[in-house]
Amino acid sequence: xxxxxxxxxxxxxxxxxRRDFLWRSGGxxxxxxxxxxxxxxNAAALTAPTSGVLHHPARAKRVVQLFMAGAASHIxxxxxxxxxxxxxxxxxxxxxxxxxxxxxxxxxxxxxxxxKPYGKxxxxxxxxxxxxxxxxxxxxxxxxxxxxxxxxxxxxxxQTTGFNRPGFPSAGAWVSYGLGSMxxxxxxxxxxxxxxxxxxxxxxxxxxxxxxxxxQGTVIxxxxxxxxxxxxxxxxxxxxxxASEAASHDLMAVxxxxxxxTHPGDDRLEARIRSYELxxxxxxxxxxxxxxxxxxxxxxxxxxxxxxxxxxxxxxxxAEEMDVFGRKCLAARRLLERGVRFVQIWSGNDNGFPRRNWxxxxxxxxxxxxxxxxxxxxxxxxxxxxKQRGLLDDTIILWTTEFGRMPSTQGGxxxxxxxxxxxxxxxxGGIRGGTSYGPSDEFGYKPLNRREPTExxxxxxxxxxxxxxxxxxxTYRAGGIDRRLTDVHGHVIEPLLA
Numbered sequence: 001x002x003x004x005x006x007x008x009x010x011x012x013x014x015x016x017x018r019r020d021f022l023w024r025s026g027g028x029x030x031x032x033x034x035x036x037x038x039x040x041x042n043a044a045a046l047t048a049p050t051s052g053v054l055h056h057p058a059r060a061k062r063v064v065q066l067f068m069a070g071a072a073s074h075i076x077x078x079x080x081x082x083x084x085x086x087x088x089x090x091x092x093x094x095x096x097x098x099x100x101x102x103x104x105x106x107x108x109x110x111x112x113x114x115x116k117p118y119g120k121x122x123x124x125x126x127x128x129x130x131x132x133x134x135x136x137x138x139x140x141x142x143x144x145x146x147x148x149x150x151x152x153x154x155x156x157x158x159q160t161t162g163f164n165r166p167g168f169p170s171a172g173a174w175v176s177y178g179l180g181s182m183x184x185x186x187x188x189x190x191x192x193x194x195x196x197x198x199x200x201x202x203x204x205x206x207x208x209x210x211x212x213x214x215x216q217g218t219v220i221x222x223x224x225x226x227x228x229x230x231x232x233x234x235x236x237x238x239x240x241x242x243a244s245e246a247a248s249h250d251l252m253a254v255x256x257x258x259x260x261x262t263h264p265g266d267d268r269l270e271a272r273i274r275s276y277e278l279x280x281x282x283x284x285x286x287x288x289x290x291x292x293x294x295x296x297x298x299x300x301x302x303x304x305x306x307x308x309x310x311x312x313x314x315x316x317x318x319a320e321e322m323d324v325f326g327r328k329c330l331a332a333r334r335l336l337e338r339g340v341r342f343v344q345i346w347s348g349n350d351n352g353f354p355r356r357n358w359x360x361x362x363x364x365x366x367x368x369x370x371x372x373x374x375x376x377x378x379x380x381x382x383x384x385x386x387k388q389r390g391l392l393d394d395t396i397i398l399w400t401t402e403f404g405r406m407p408s409t410q411g412g413x414x415x416x417x418x419x420x421x422x423x424x425x426x427x428x429g430g431i432r433g434g435t436s437y438g439p440s441d442e443f444g445y446k447p448l449n450r451r452e453p454t455e456x457x458x459x460x461x462x463x464x465x466x467x468x469x470x471x472x473x474x475t476y477r478a479g480g481i482d483r484r485l486t487d488v489h490g491h492v493i494e495p496l497l498a
Contacts, residue, residue: 058468059394059430059498061182062341063175064332066379066399068371069156069199069348070357073112073405073415074423075444076364077372079143080115080124083442084108084407092408094445100406101150102361104416108443109409112364121434128372135383137434138392139427140496144438144447145454147403147419152350152359153200155402155419159456160205160344162485169209169476171460172342174485176215177208178474179467183339185285190335190343191217192328196356197349200402206344210478212270217344220290222331223324227290289334292327302384303330304377316356321347321374329378333385336395347375358401363413383427396429396463407443420446424459430466432498457490465492 075081088110098105115124118133123141125133132139147155154164161168169177176188191206199205206217221227260266292300300307304322312320325347332343348357348371360367379399386392404422405415421440427433439448447453461471464485471490475482 054468055470055473056465056468058466060396060428060463060466061179061394062336062396063172063343063429063463063467064336064382064395064397065160065171065342065344066375066397067156067159067199067205067344067346068358068375068399068401069194069346069350070152070359070401071155071403071405071417071422072358072372072401073360073364073368074143074421074440075405075407076112076368076415077126077129078141078423078425079440079444080111080126081407081440081442081444084444085110094443099150101417102410104361104406104408104410104414106409106412108407109415112368119434123434123436126372128369129376131373131376131380135380135387135427138383138387138431139425139433140431141436142424142426142438142454142459142493142496143421143436143440143444144449144452145422145424145456145459146447147422147456150403150417150419152402156200156205159400159402160201161207161209162456162460162487166201166204167209168483169211169215169485170206170217170344171463171485172206172217172344173208173211173215174474175342175464175467177211177476178464178469179341181339182341183285186289186335186338186340187218188341189215189217190332190340191219192222192331192343192345193219194346194349194356195221195223195324197351199346199348199350199357210483211476214270217342220286220331222290222292223327227286285338289338290331292330292334295330299330299385300326303327303381304374305330316370318370318373321370322377323374325374325378326381329382330385333382333389333391336386337389337391347371360405361410361414361416364405364415365413386428392428394429396431396466397427398459398463399425400459404444407445418445421453424454426459426462426496430498432496435496437493437495454493455489457486458493460485461490462493462496466497 075084087108089107092105092108111126113127115126116130117123118125118130119136121137123136123139125136148158148164149155157166157168158164160170162171170189172189172191179188181188189206193199208214208216292305303326305326306319306323309319309323325345328345332345335343350357358368358371379397383392383397386395401422403417403419406418408416410416421444438454440446441448464471464474471484471486475484477483
């Protein structure tokens, strides 16, 4: 006698739709996987882009966001300032009152590392990011970006969501909502956190907020035995039987019906169904996408992956950072070429000492050095790899951080927060490489032209423009207001466009 939930439901007196089956089965992965075999009469409705129509021809299809959590120092990595060398050790004078986050208004501090010119464009780069020299002609640097706050949590949210307070969707969620998925077997928005933990705000940095819940980021940890949490049953769950599975389906069906009846118009149950359905498909697609074992040795070497190391020492070092960040970048490339729309890669977490993030109050050289060498190796490899596969032309890479660091010293070796000016860079997907836009002043303290700074809204508007989206028209009604990623601001940065 067939006692499967599907057999019992199909044997009822009236036919049952695929969606009714999903509801009744409570989203169990076994039931969802079985449902996928029944035919996909609603497949188009489930996978179609939310907006469906581009506002203009797109230059790019996908985005990678590289986020340096803790505030990377622009003046030690990308924004060379001769005047800091000339005045090194002299008392700092900003010509105005400065509200420092801590006590970082000591003497002027020269760049911690030497700078050299790279590429045909002659871009000056600090020694720890020298790996980017090989691809610097693909990159456009924005040196006059300004923030709104020197608080990490707010600065991070501003860069990830366009707002400096919680409750707003991540840029990746907006791209997923606006363009939909290019591969129904993988999420549209994937997040690769720092392997040591989460940055300020944790999961709020990739939340969907008021957008439909299926657009939030899916967290993946490349290199771990279980890179995606709960994708497969726990190995200890050998006590589960067909009867107990069927009973759990029946119970969940009752609970789901009760929830839906008391919460009309709530999209969370619908999102749960879609998530379970996607999880069932990911059981086949995700392991293959994340398996780097068949990648050629020269590719792994290019990304800085060290498979011969079983356990890293406790102190932070560049080889470890290259390996873990390189793995994330290689995983990102494999996800992008399989149709993932938006990949967010994090460097640095919120805890740990010696410091494991970019918040270098005590010692820039100690903290920034390994992290910078690690990200630069992986990022340069990602750019080269995408280019040789013909994917860089329609993939945008954005490097960002929550704010910069002050040109004056804190305690002799560190730098305080600088929300008044910092650097982003972009490449690929319609970006004019080998350029620098919006210079900062002679110290890297504020934009040279203080009346026309660049804000995160402009970065987001430019990225959406290259994706074929008018940032003013990508909206979602929430709380009686038509919300958008760029709030009521933002201009496309025309000089960055190729």
